[in-house]
């Protein structure tokens with residue numbers, strides 16, 4: 558039995574060798590995600606596209622450029638956050654991930670979240686949102702509305718690719734992202750003061 562504590566590198570190695578679903582046969586590279594283990598913020602997208610599949614890195618295409626601009630607008634770089642996806646291998650022709658693919662893959666994301674224990678999770682797009690918030694929720698209604706969950710805050714944002722296709726959503730994305738520093742600081746302070754009762758204390762924040 559392997560009793561070693563899983564770390565991000567080990568999870569990445571498992572993802573790179575994963576054969577849990579048929580996407581293993583069509584991928585060029587799996588895309589485990591990247592970033593330091595001690596970050597406060599995780600950004601979670603849907604799944605790799607063409608460029609990510611080619612390079613084995615998340616958000617390296619046009620969506621990635623937009624994401625980097627968004628981060629820069631709040632004085633962050635991609636090296637200061639952990640960037641991951643719900644599914645780690647590219648679906649052929651960028652089709653939506655299938656439920657069985659997500660079921661097979663999300664344990665990796667859950668392990669990454671457990672290890673990093675971020676203060677804030679920013680979901681990008683509806684598939685990522687659906688991992689944390691009811692799948693019936695409509696992203697057009699709840700984007701930018703933070704909610705508390707398990708001692709942290711989840712902030713749903715549009716997907717960068719959707720914002721590139723619908724330029725009228727780009728302003729919303731910048732406005733939604735502008736909340737990230739204050740939300741992170743709020744959870745940081747609460748965790749520092751009351752490590753034990755984070756969820757109770759989060760109740761005091763006036764969220765939506």
Ligand code: URA
Nearest residue numbers: 602603604605615616
């Ligand atoms: N879109 C995603 O959801 N993830 C990526 O890594 C790239 C594009």
